[in-house]
Amino acid sequence: MFDLIDIGANLTHDSFDKDRDHVIARAAAVGVNRMIITGASITGSQDAVTLAERYKGKFYATSGVHPHHATELDAAGLNVITELANKDCIVAVGECGLDYFRNFSPRQAQLQAFRDQLSVAVGVKKPVFLHQRDAHDDFIAILKEYLPDLHGGVAHCFTGTPEQMDEYLGMGFYIGVTGWICDERRGHDLQDAVKGLPLDRVLIETDAPYLMPRDLKEKPDPRRNEPSTLPHILESLARHMNQPAAAVAQAVTENTERLFGLAAN
Secondary structure, three states: OOOEEEEEEOOOOHHHOOOHHHHHHHHHHOOEEEEEEOOOOHHHHHHHHHHHHHOEOOEEEEEOOOHHHHHHOOHHHHHHHHHHHOOOOEEEEEEEEEEOOOOOOOHHHHHHHHHHHHHHHHHHOOOEEEEEEOOHHHHHHHHHHHHHHOOOEEEOOOOOOHHHHHHHHHOOOEEEEOHHHHOOOOOHHHHHHHHHOOHHHEEEOOOOOOOOOOOOOOOOOOOOOOHHHHHHHHHHHHHHHOOOHHHHHHHHHHHHHHHHOOOOO
């Protein structure tokens, strides 16, 4: 059993309200003792901080607004995100970025919210937790504006091509791999990309309750992914990277500690 860190768990999601403690216990039973709780909205970021402070030293959080919620980031919302981002338990700013797949928020609002959160990350000197879907060119262009002043970051839930991965790597970012790697229908680009992913740039995450690994035979809950599936994601990732699982496990833990400034276990 490996000691793993889930860098992206939406553990404040209401689907966990009835059994959150049991979910946490199931994760710990398979070696997932540390997690970074994703902040994807104003309220979600506040709740992530509450959870991280409850499990101090094991849980951490991000402070940010997903592009779906970009219209929340008015002046008052930006003040909240900034105030939270200064807390010790917050290890990154985000989940921030662009999502043109659904356009739940107008593109102009997404662009402004992304720039505002990159500015927060520069100010608090913390990494960025990045989201991008169907917006690669605009996303890269904006990142390049802020890149000289950023303090690293991760392309969260990366699902793109080898060429897109190389762009992120060239900008100094880490690559976050989810259960998408286990998807025989949609995961081919990612499976090809990770063949060239250096061990010192890889991170793993569940994005729970989303992205249940499709090839997982015994699901903790058919309707909801959990951090306890992280070891399964690790095994699949190691196969596609053509690396021993132990080597990938050690790398993702060390990379997570380095990027987010976590104390080593």
